[in-house]
Amino acid sequence: MRIRLVDEERQVVFGQRLGKALEGRGRIYLEGELGAGKTTLTRGILRALGHAGAVKSPTYTLVEPYELGERQVYHFDLYRLGDPEELEFIGGRDLFAADALCIVEWPSRGEGWLPPPDVAVVLSLCESGREALLEAHTEHGRTVLHTLARDADMADMISNEERETP
Known part of the structure; x- marks a missing residue:
């Protein structure tokens, strides 16, 4: 599925719709170059689940937990991950095993360790804003x-093209 995101507001709205569709559980992996809007999309997902505060990228801590009612959300940013095995040291196996929503930025850095995603999203810059390719x-x-x-x-x-695909 290919989604057009003409500005930051539409990216947040898309994140909200995606968050509702995920129903607060699963694994979503976000790829894209720096500035493509991975954290902006995450903000929309978290808003759909009831988070009203700021959303920062956990670049240095690797994971930011959110408790939203009875839902647990883990927002990972693996950009600075030196080795996928580092995820083991922060308790990653337990976090991914929980009945939670795991949002992972830069999942390619955890390749070989991460479980497969439910949905993979590749964000790219284009002339009219951003584009998201979902699989x-x-x-x-x-x-x-x-x-x-x-x-x-x-x-x-x-x-x-996506609307015409059965």
Whole structure:
């Protein structure tokens, strides 16, 4: 699924729709160059789940936990990860095993250690803002993308080619 994001506001709205579709659980991996909006998208996801405060990228701490009602969300930023095994030292295995939502920026840095995502998102810069390419890797991920495709609030963001695909 390809999504057009013309400005930061639309990126946050998309994150909110994605957060609702995820229903507060699963693994979402965010790739994209610096400045592509991975943390902005995460802000939208967290807002959909009830977080009203600031969202910072956990570049130095590797993970920022959020307790949102009965939901647990872990926001990882692996940009500065030296070795995927470092995730073991911060208790990553337990965090990914929990019934939580794990949002991972720069998942390629944890390759070989990370479990597969439910949804992988690649954000890229384009002339008219940003573009998000979403790919489902699990049944939960396919349900999330199906929910987004049927979401009337997403209609103007989904590219025409995607709407024509069965």
